[in-house]
Amino acid sequence: MRPTSVEVLRGLQGLLASDIGREVQSLFGQDALQTAQMLLEMLANELDGSADNLYRDNEALAELLAGAAVAVRPLDTTLAGEAEAALAEPADGSLTISALSARNSRLRALVERLLILCEDAAGGEQPALMRARAGAYRHLRDVAGRGWSFWDMLSFRERMAQLRAGGG
Amino acid sequence: MVQAERVAEYLQSRLPEAAEIAVQDVKRLPGGASRETWSFDARWREGGTEVARAFVLRRDPDASLLETDRDTEFRVMEAVWSQGVPVPRMYWLEPDPAWLERPFFVMERVDGCEVSAQKLLYEPRFVAVHDRIARSFVDVVAQIHALDWRSLGLECLVPPADAAACGMTEIERWEAVVDRDSLEPQPLLRAAFRWLRHHLPPPAQRIVLVHADYRTGNFLFDESGEIKAFLDWEMAHLGDPLEDIAWACIRPWRWAGDERIGGLMPREEFYRLYEGASGLTVHRESVRFWEVLGNVKLAAIFLTGARSFCDGRTRSIMMALVGRNINRLELEIMDLMGV
Numbered sequence: 460m461r462p463t464s465v466e467v468l469r470g471l472q473g474l475l476a477s478d479i480g481r482e483v484q485s486l487f488g489q490d491a492l493q494t495a496q497m498l499l500e501m502l503a504n505e506l507d508g509s510a511d512n513l514y515r516d517n518e519a520l521a522e523l524l525a526g527a528a529v530a531v532r533p534l535d536t537t538l539a540g541e542a543e544a545a546l547a548e549p550a551d552g553s554l555t556i557s558a559l560s561a562r563n564s565r566l567r568a569l570v571e572r573l574l575i576l577c578e579d580a581a582g583g584e585q586p587a588l589m590r591a592r593a594g595a596y597r598h599l600r601d602v603a604g605r606g607w608s609f610w611d612m613l614s615f616r617e618r619m620a621q622l623r624a625g626g627g
Numbered sequence: 628m629v630q631a632e633r634v635a636e637y638l639q640s641r642l643p644e645a646a647e648i649a650v651q652d653v654k655r656l657p658g659g660a661s662r663e664t665w666s667f668d669a670r671w672r673e674g675g676t677e678v679a680r681a682f683v684l685r686r687d688p689d690a691s692l693l694e695t696d697r698d699t700e701f702r703v704m705e706a707v708w709s710q711g712v713p714v715p716r717m718y719w720l721e722p723d724p725a726w727l728e729r730p731f732f733v734m735e736r737v738d739g740c741e742v743s744a745q746k747l748l749y750e751p752r753f754v755a756v757h758d759r760i761a762r763s764f765v766d767v768v769a770q771i772h773a774l775d776w777r778s779l780g781l782e783c784l785v786p787p788a789d790a791a792a793c794g795m796t797e798i799e800r801w802e803a804v805v806d807r808d809s810l811e812p813q814p815l816l817r818a819a820f821r822w823l824r825h826h827l828p829p830p831a832q833r834i835v836l837v838h839a840d841y842r843t844g845n846f847l848f849d850e851s852g853e854i855k856a857f858l859d860w861e862m863a864h865l866g867d868p869l870e871d872i873a874w875a876c877i878r879p880w881r882w883a884g885d886e887r888i889g890g891l892m893p894r895e896e897f898y899r900l901y902e903g904a905s906g907l908t909v910h911r912e913s914v915r916f917w918e919v920l921g922n923v924k925l926a927a928i929f930l931t932g933a934r935s936f937c938d939g940r941t942r943s944i945m946m947a948l949v950g951r952n953i954n955r956l957e958l959e960i961m962d963l964m965g966v
Contacts, residue, residue: 564811599961603954605954
């Protein structure tokens with residue numbers, strides 16, 4: 460369907476930067492508008508890939524937990540059992556963001572406990588656990604490095620200049 | 628809204644000798660995410676003379692990035708002002724919500740200054756005085772750390788049990804915030820808390836008043852290159868002076884996008900100047916611990932904002948924005964942990 464969701468978000472950004480931006484005089488109002496622009500920038504950057512990212516993240520997390528199971532079992536049988544149960548759950552096939560997020564949360568909660576175990580064991584003689592630790596951090600890096608952040612000020616300034624000039 | 632008439636009535640209650648009190652130009656200022664910040668001008672007659680003053684009023688928010696104690700902030704700022712630390716002069720603390728719907732305090736407005744980190748780093752008139760601002764930045768933090776907090780009556784901030792307990796006290800403080808406010812699993816933050824527990828710093832060289840939000844973007848400056856006032860004391864507590872040094876160093880406050888601390892000076896120069904001004908030693912591994920903690924703390928603060936937004940306790944979209952910006956902090960934490 461056109462305009463796409465991303466095109467609509469970009470349109471809203473243009474409206475805020477031009478017509479509405481000109482009407483807002485107070486410093487507080489301008490600051491709030493800039494915050495709104497940043498949120499729209501973030502959503503426009505994320506929207507198209509969000510289901511795909513969640514789907515792939517869930518696959519990667521499942522693989523990570525499966526790989527860590529042998530190393531975890533002697534240290535925490537409950538965690539090992541819960542990870543096995545989560546991995547054995549039949550996929551419901553839904554690609555809605557809410558369903559993918561719910562699965563993602565469940566798996567991340569297990570990785571949270573896995574990492575606590577790893578940090579307590581760090582420096583010890585448990586190479587399998589340390590491999591799981593390295594894999595977990597690698598995955599978290601991949602996830603954290605995605606998308607637009609409000610610390611990417613340069614790209615944001617360029618976007619705003621473009622919008623004020625009337626471009627998308 | 629904050630109504631000028633109500634502010635005038637409040638001033639009258641605080642200034643019984645004043646007559647013909649007029650309040651104008653009441654406006655909300657951006658920033659100050661933990662409390663609303665309002666500016667206003669007031670005039671009155673007192674003892675036959677006309678008085679004109681500029682004020683800032685900080686009112687409790689509907690919800691906040693930080694759940695902090697306004698009494699503590701007021702008391703600390705009042706105490707450090709009495710010792711010549713550049714902060715706005717504090718006037719009145721008002722816990723009664725009947726005046727302006729929520730509790731607030733009133734302080735001096737320091738005019739003719741800027742606070743924006745962007746202006747500090749990019750406007751030529753301020754770039755020209757970066758060296759002086761950098762020196763002032765170091766001198767003020769050393770001045771804060773040299774204060775005798777006992778004689779200032781700041782034991783109410785509850786010091787850590789001993790100099791070795793500073794790190795663990797802060798870990799526990801911020802872990803409790805993550806416990807309370809997380810809306811979803813936080814594997815990286817949980818791992819970082821564990822890492823911090825296994826990498827505690829040596830005991831603090833002395834227990835000092837820690838500003839706890841000492842950074843570029845939190846002080847008023849002008850073209851003279853002097854810091855006119857340090858703001859945002861709501862997280863002040865007693866602890867390890869290197870906590871402030873590391874917080875000033877964390878990447879989110881390196882606004883220039885390079886490695887300069889606060890966008891102002893190279894790290895080693897910052898350490899050297901601070902050691903010279905304070906007489907303390909900057910232990911590199913301790914700073915690493917406190918930088919990991921600083922990034923974790925900022926993430927915890929963002930989680931509080933996100934929860935306020937998702938629980939419907941605030942309409943502030945800033946809370947939504949910060950909640951979705953923890954990812955870059957996570958990258959920084961992993962870099963610092965070396966994982």
